[in-house]
Amino acid sequence: MKKLIAIFAALMLPLTAAAHGPSPQKVEKTITVKADPAKVWALVKDFNNFSKWHPSPEGAKFKSADDADMKFKYEYDTTKLAFGDYNSFLTVKAGPGAGESTITWVARFYRVYRLNPPIPAGQDDASAIKAANDVMDAGFANIKKLVEGK
């Protein structure tokens, strides 16, 4: 019986991993740090340092780092958090003050529950948005600490 369940689960997995809800969700956050953009960008773009600032980094995949636009893109395939099909980017800009940088973080993702409503608690859009907010808050706090060097 256990074996049968395992086979069934293996069969089901590709389907559920593929499907998702009809509306992508978006979270966008901005932070100002007291550090030069070059220093901030050097940290953000270096995927070897990703785990130093990104919470629960397992499942993240580097996509691109554009030096001209100071734009870093990554994908995040995790089952630990309340979202799926997560795709995100961060940009670094100079200012508003001298020696300061503004970091903008944007994520597009879907809720966990992939079938017809009713949607179980913790797998809805609100839970997904909260989880994405939590990732950004923790990530921003880490970046701030690292670049301000306190």
Add this chain to the structure above:
Amino acid sequence: MRFVSPKRLMQTTLATLLAGTCLWAEAQSYAYVTNQGSNTVSVIDTLSDKVVKTLPVGKAPVGVVISPSRARAYISNVESHSVSVIDTQALQVLGEIPAGESPVGLAMSPDETVLYVADWFDDKVLAIEVDHPDTIRSVSVGRAPAGMVASPDGKYLYIANRDSNDIAIVDTAKMAIASRIPVGTHPFGLALSADGNHLYSVNVYANTVSAIDLTKGRVSATIPVGDHPYCATVSPDGHRVYISNTQGDSVSVIDTANDRVIATVPVDTVPEGITYNQDNHRIYVASWGDDTVSVIDAASNKKLESIPTGKQSRAFGQFIAPAPH
């Protein structure tokens, strides 16, 4: 050799005459852009490339289809389980009609009497009589039906089934599946050439476009495009197909003579719905990530400008039609 009925010929002549009149009166089109995050539609006048009106619709609007001769635009509200009806002459919302569980993709019969609604969760396509919205027929198609388009003669409806990796061809008289054509993984957007012979399926996870020769009923080319492509539009002459790449933040331009990408145009973040505007030969693409519409010049394949819209603009469907006179 294709038989053209006298009635068809009359219609064509009339359409040509009308098109000529429009040109003489200065061609003008309006774009109807759904804003998922604002629950609105931004109406863009493509002469000025400015938003001239913002209309409130249902929750999380996504799909658009226009009925030009009846001066209507239909908007699918996926979280309100409804379709909003817009009067494109008065630029007013006339009302909302119930439309299944989770309406996403929309299509219109060429005679503009039947609205087709793809129900994402129920894996069905609904056929709603626009003059009698209570009269609904339906057909089960495949998992997560998304993009749809009707054949020019109205006999067939083509449906991209995102999670079945195929295109269902529905006989619209019987509302039954006539055949299926397998395509790349996760087909979402569809576009059809004006002659009705070439269908393009945008395969999100495969990063490809399947070019389907409908005269032979099979895929004639699989064209690599950008990262996570989503939607497509065909130029009126059929020579170019434009593909929005949601994670590439770009538009791939395909030359249909050799089915190859000849240009990749950087646009605003997360481009989704895309439509060729034949009045000014510009391509309009909604950017979900930047809350804008990017405008591309078809002659130079360059982005000309960004038009600010509501939040999370999607505009899933061919979303531009002649402006009211």
